[in-house]
Amino acid sequence: MALSLKKLSIICQKYGMENLAGSDGLNKNVRWIHTVEDKDILEFLRGGELVFTTGIVLKNNGYFDFVHTASALIDKKAAGWVINIGPYIKKIPDELIDFCNKNKFPLFTLPWKEKLVDITYDLTHIIMENDEKVSSLSKNFSNVIYRNGDLSRSIEDLEREGFMSNAIYKVLYIDPLLDKGLQTDYKLKINSCLKHFILADGDKAIVVVSSFNTYDIDDIISQISSYYDDLGIKFRIGLSNEQKGIDYLDRLYKQAKIACEYSHDYDMHITEYKDTGLYQVICNIEDENILSNYSNLLLKDIKDYDAKNGTNYLEIIELYILKDGSVNDVAQELNVHRNTINYRLKFIKDYFNINMSIESLSRIYLAIIIDKVKGR
DSSP: OOOBHHHHHHHGGGGTOEEEEOGGGTTOBOOEEEEOOSGGGGGGOOSSEEEEEOOTTHHHHOOOOHHHHHHHHHHTTOSEEEEEESSSOOSOOHHHHHHHHHTTOOEEEEETTSOHHHHHHHHHHHHHHHHHHHHHHHHHHHHHHHTOSOHHHHHHHHHHTTOOTTSEEEEEEEEEOOOHHHHHHOOOOOOOSOSSEEEEETTEEEEEEETTSOOOHHHHHHHHHHHHHHHTOOEEEEEOOOEEOGGGHHHHHHHHHHHHHHHHHTTOSEEEGGGOTHHHHHHTOOOHHHHHHHHHHHHHHHHHHHHHHTOOHHHHHHHHHHTTTOHHHHHHHHTSOHHHHHHHHHHHHHHTTOOOSHHHHHHHHHHHHHHHHHTO
């Protein structure tokens, strides 16, 4: 849903704007336009701008460092660079073309006869129209996902934008693993090149894909990975099932979120809802008291003991279950001797009166899962 540089460049062909280099970077998104004639102006860029340069600064000092400016624009995450060919800049240096191709940074030329004010006016209008469209889509998708407002009206509006009510949908829930220090300075803007709709959920992102736009999940995940890798941010993804009908998006959202939480609890990168096992059952039980009472009945004594004495008996039980009763594997995981694990398991059995049978351990494991899912 973001406005790509490729789309804008096609629109600007009527003004004689030509792509001279960096065509591999045309999938970048444009959030605004800006004129840069001096290196000091670069500090005002925020990323995603299509930058225009007439070269008027050459009128006074006769020198312009093209490659250095291109490098600075890349550092500022500019979408691309348009250079006016005319009285100040008569030819694009070959070294600039080579640099932009090497760095996949889109470089364009624009004939001097075209009025820059007309072009910037048109582009500004197009960007603002797209922003209004995205804002409207965000509101309507939010209404459907969170069951707010006039659902029928929102679904009708989405259908007019091509998101048909009888299409097949899938939702991805993305959790960037941001440090607390970054939380205050960094606001997530996932302006990826995806052609599917992306909705912010705090610092998380919800991607809605539909059969209206043919999609390949592996390709989408690859694009998302590239986006976050470029930012140096680790992330987890939860994927919902596929479901026909846009009015099921609220359920698909919950599925994707559950899958993402599963990824977090088990230190996985990507998880599909169908693979979350007991999480599906627990998260679809509406009576919170039933779950809390069950979990407290089996785990409260151990949790209280661990909290009071600084022990990790609950962790040992969970690992013992997950490692299929292998004392050696538990010892290796905790980096202790196997005799230490044997001693602690015996203490757990005797002190907490826990029967280490399959049935008993299954009940405890269910309580542990409930505690994780409901304890957030």
